Amino acid sequence: MELIHNNEILKERRRELRQNSTKTEEILWWYLRDKKLGVKFKRQHSIGGYILDFYCPEKKLIIELDGEIHNTKEAKEYDAVRDKYFKELGYKVLRFKNRELENDTEKVLDRIKSYF
16 A cells, blocks of 8 residues: 555645644644543644644544635535545544634534544
């Protein structure tokens, strides 16, 4: 099997995304880091040609936070292709709107924990 995790070509872009995290990514990362939910998460991990917001290898779980840019027709189609790719590889994708996290963090965390 070819190496699909953390492609070297995307290394600098992953680093840049970690250094320039959005406010909502910072909020969620605070709850996910250091195994606060009982499992290890990585941020800005790549699988194939895609960079993920958060990834839990143990549970094959991908968490994506969607800002307003994800509301366009093109973005929705792109996200659907991405999600299908991950599903075919055996990963589960949980998507949350930034507003969901900002308005009800506990509900988002409960949905993540319920997956476990």
